[in-house]
Amino acid sequence: MCKLCNLNPARAEAFAERMIVSLNEGSLMLMVSIGHRIGLFDTMSQMEAATSNEIAEATGLQERYVREWLGAMVTGCIVEASRETDSEELRYQLPAEHAAFLTREAGADNIGVFAQYISVLGYVEDDIVRCFQEGGGVSYERYNRFHEVMREDSGLAVVSLLLSDVLPLVPGIQQRLERGIRVMDIGCGSGRALNLMAQHYPESIFVGYDLCADPLETARREAQRRGLTNIHFEQRDLTHYAPEDTFDFITAFDAIHDQARPDHVLRSVYQSLSNDGHFLMVDINASSDVTQNVDHPVGTLLYTISTMHCMTVSLAQDGMGLGAMWGREKARVMLNEASFTRIEEHLLEQDFQNRYFVIQK
Ligand SMILES: C[S@@+](CC[C@H](N)C(=O)[O-])C[C@H]1O[C@@H](n2cnc3c(N)ncnc32)[C@H](O)[C@@H]1O
Structure with missing residues (x-):
């Protein structure tokens, strides 16, 4: 025909x-x-x-x-x-x-x-073409300026709203942070959210983990510049993370879906969370069903970022390649599989990118 x-x-x-x-x-x-x-x-x-x-x-x-x-x-x-x-x-x-x-x-x-993502992704087009043909993924070192742009991106939405709008979504957390608790941020990148919280809540102790050395250097420099002594950043591949400590508040800002093994990470979060603790997972606001994303205001952009970054960096680590558009339905299934049962979801009017999951054991 x-x-x-x-x-x-x-x-x-x-x-x-x-x-x-x-x-x-x-x-x-x-x-x-x-x-x-x-x-x-x-x-x-x-x-x-x-x-x-x-x-x-x-x-x-x-x-x-x-x-x-x-x-x-x-x-x-x-x-x-x-x-x-x-x-x-x-x-x-x-x-x-x-x-x-x-x-x-x-x-x-x-x-x-956000326009900067187009050129950040264009930089690895040859690598991505090779992956389409041969499989595998593109590792973080192949990108130019990814962490720099990510730092600016998270500064806009999450960080600017963190104290005023995001933390109030987690019941009682501001009072607990004021009194002093232990906080872990997963895939902290340049650590903007964590540094802000550490400065605002000097009685609490903060730990940030990330796979990549470069953004952690930026995070440490910023902590030093602010004179913070209650924060620590460590390079760690969370794929094999085995909890050594418990934390009262665990955060993941746009960092679960591009993990190599988000399933392992969510299980580790469950094990690391104190019984009365909260896990705040901020991730892309989308449906797991592509047909439900046709009217998504930045659906094409997000699938493109996913193909050329989030999914491929996970595959480069022999990971699941979940992708940025894993969606709220899949997120709930994976949280349940990690043993979490108490999951609340929130959207913020000022943030069109993210969905805020407030999770307890
Ligand atoms: C989309 S960025 C978000 C960074 C930061 N939370 C923010 O909002 O700016 C995802 C982060 O997850 C980190 N990451 C990816 N795979 C990881 C792994 N296996 N172990 C630890 N961190 C990982 C990346 O290095 C990256 O900094």
């Missing part, structure tokens, strides 16, 4: 248009990532309409590159360009409504941070 002989021309035309829009939008995100990294959006948000020379001067960047980047910004409808007379030089302006989603001042709304 000739599939292409029987196509619906209107549907085909609409699809072709959508693909072309996607080509434009995909390339735009590379330019947004660059604009975020080198502060172009931040500077432009403080300027009136300006020429490419004035923008280059204000940012200390090369005018020829700035002007070409502005070409992508103007055709991508992020920056507006105008000239009063034909002979005048073009002036560029970043509208306030756009700056509200592209600048460091925008805080948790800064989409420029």
Whole structure:
């Protein structure tokens, strides 16, 4: 049967248009990532309409590159360009409504941070192609800037809401942290959440474990900078983690699904948790059923990040390759298999990425 002989021309035309829009939008995100990294959006948000020379001067960047980047910004409808007379030089302006989603001042709304994932993933495309053909996975060392971008990402959603909105989801935890308890963070990365809690709750003791040395170095430097003495970061592969201590509060911020063996890790969490303790598991908010994710606002982005990072880093460790989109249904099954029975789920209005599981023995 000739599939292409029987196509619906209107549907085909609409699809072709959508693909072309996607080509434009995909390339735009590379330019947004660059604009975020080198502060172009931040500077432009403080300027009136300006020429490419004035923008280059204000940012200390090369005018020829700035002007070409502005070409992508103007055709991508992020920056507006105008000239009063034909002979005048073009002036560029970043509208306030756009700056509200592209600048460091925008805080948790800064989409420029997430745009960086496109280039982080592009860096390992050859490795991923090889995995499609031969199997296996891509290990953390192959990535450029993953932990750096992850650090910015977690700073936006989880960390900025941690004290005000996230901890209050866990009954009584703030009072217990004030009195002094033992806390463990699994897959702590650059340790932003843990350092914040350690500073805020000096009577409690905090331990952060992660597989990778680089983010732990960043975490330790930050703890030192804050003068914290109640926190300790340790490089550890949690695949074979055998609990030595008990903890009253265990946290995992976006760190269960890309473990090599999340099933083992969840069982270890159960064994390490004190009888009256809480486990806070923050993970991607999605369904385990892809058909339920069609309307997910960032479903395509998350499956892409999963294929090109979360799933593959797990497979690179001979792991399960659970993937970022394991979803709430699968999460509940795995928590039950780890012996947890008391599981509450929460969503936060300000965080469109994550689901907050508050779990007890
Ligand atoms: C998506 S990042 C989240 C990092 C951090 N919790 C945050 O929110 O910024 C997942 C983390 O899990 C860590 N990880 C992955 N596999 C691990 C393993 N087998 N043992 C310990 N940590 C692991 C990674 O190194 C990475 O830092």
